Amino acid sequence: MRIRLIYPKWPKLEHQTEFHLPPHGPVVFAATVPEEHDLRFTDEHLEPIDFEEDVDLVCISMMLTCQSPRGWEIGDRFRDRGVPVIFGGIGTMLHADQTQEHADSVFLGEAEGRFSQVLEDLQKGQMKARYDYLDNPAPVETVETARRDILKRNLYNYRGVQMVDLVHASRGCRFNCYPCCVRYLGGRKFRPRPIDEVVAEIESIPNNRLFLVDNSLAQNKQWELDLFKALEPLQRSIISHPIEDDDEVLEAAAKAGAWYIYQAVFDTSDYIRNRIQRYRDHGIAVEGTILLGLDEHDEDYIKRLMDFLLEVKLDLAEFTILTPFPHTRSFDDMDKQGRITTKDWTKYTCGQTVFKPAKMSPEKLEEMYHWAWDTFYKEESHALRMGRLLKRVMRKEEKLGIKDRFKSVETYQRFGRPA
Numbered sequence: 001m002r003i004r005l006i007y008p009k010w011p012k013l014e015h016q017t018e019f020h021l022p023p024h025g026p027v028v029f030a031a032t033v034p035e036e037h038d039l040r041f042t043d044e045h046l047e048p049i050d051f052e053e054d055v056d057l058v059c060i061s062m063m064l065t066c067q068s069p070r071g072w073e074i075g076d077r078f079r080d081r082g083v084p085v086i087f088g089g090i091g092t093m094l095h096a097d098q099t100q101e102h103a104d105s106v107f108l109g110e111a112e113g114r115f116s117q118v119l120e121d122l123q124k125g126q127m128k129a130r131y132d133y134l135d136n137p138a139p140v141e142t143v144e145t146a147r148r149d150i151l152k153r154n155l156y157n158y159r160g161v162q163m164v165d166l167v168h169a170s171r172g173c174r175f176n177c178y179p180c181c182v183r184y185l186g187g188r189k190f191r192p193r194p195i196d197e198v199v200a201e202i203e204s205i206p207n208n209r210l211f212l213v214d215n216s217l218a219q220n221k222q223w224e225l226d227l228f229k230a231l232e233p234l235q236r237s238i239i240s241h242p243i244e245d246d247d248e249v250l251e252a253a254a255k256a257g258a259w260y261i262y263q264a265v266f267d268t269s270d271y272i273r274n275r276i277q278r279y280r281d282h283g284i285a286v287e288g289t290i291l292l293g294l295d296e297h298d299e300d301y302i303k304r305l306m307d308f309l310l311e312v313k314l315d316l317a318e319f320t321i322l323t324p325f326p327h328t329r330s331f332d333d334m335d336k337q338g339r340i341t342t343k344d345w346t347k348y349t350c351g352q353t354v355f356k357p358a359k360m361s362p363e364k365l366e367e368m369y370h371w372a373w374d375t376f377y378k379e380e381s382h383a384l385r386m387g388r389l390l391k392r393v394m395r396k397e398e399k400l401g402i403k404d405r406f407k408s409v410e411t412y413q414r415f416g417r418p419a
């Protein structure tokens, strides 16, 4: 069967340096498609979609709410030609009913061990309108090495510099943070992959720079220690979400090549100040993720927060506006309170205000959001700071003599599909 897998384009945050990472959802999904099928991939951020292509099935992988309306347009255009269209991914799970209106089928949940049945159903003319595994996650041991061979790797660079590859060592999250939908998507239970499989997957990636996209690594101290110890011999440079605030774990992470961490900065407490410093003490850089528009935020609060951010000297900062995504506690609360001002999902970019803030007007919140980006990056631009982080890792690679690990696309393709 000829299958075209499509990753629709979404609008990037206007203040961020524009670069594109290889998407993770599509390559993880591709590993669930039996090898006898001819699967090809289009990332619409980097290549146009051929709407006239002769294919047997279009699969649309959506991660974000603001990506969904474009995904629906793409689905409609293929369906107008009679090409069957199935949607999957996080964005599909968050907007299942609306997506259904643009789909022959909607796949909800984890596809491991399940997608061959969908293809068999399609071949028999019996594809179901909905495959719903949301309450029944796939056993994490069945997650295979993602199929990165479907990516055109030379397209994923920033000013000619190789970007990171995305990989995950676990699913689920034991926390339940206010604006987060991971509980709905991946379950409250932390589900680590077998560490030897994670190591084997990373060994198959011809890129020294990796982003461990696990929701949070700070879930189980012993698992974190085991993971970092197993990764140490591979000497990759690793970006990740938070790591346990524990000396032993931070030391193991640093030895394994922890490069920089995305750390939520949710207040101006000594706890956050020390947390940032402790990463630094272990040679790990910090990108602060700062959510603006929580109920306690007013103009003065945001200004005080900025003083704090400049004082603790974050390496990078990413500001976003609180956005009540469906299936989060923030959406349920605000919907009940009648505070959601639009359900035009194209505005759910985290750079626009789609609700009534408690202590500011929506316009003031947006003004403070732009002010935050401009103020933080006044002395040094985002691009310059990002370049500095990249240089740091390039120097390390040179010292270790591992820059040859950056194989060209052609070399990678000669390797074929990773084992």
Ligand code: SF4
Pocket: 173, 174, 175, 176, 177, 180, 181, 182, 183, 215, 216
């Ligand atoms: S924000 Fe992170 S730590 Fe909190 S529930 Fe979501 S994934 Fe877990």
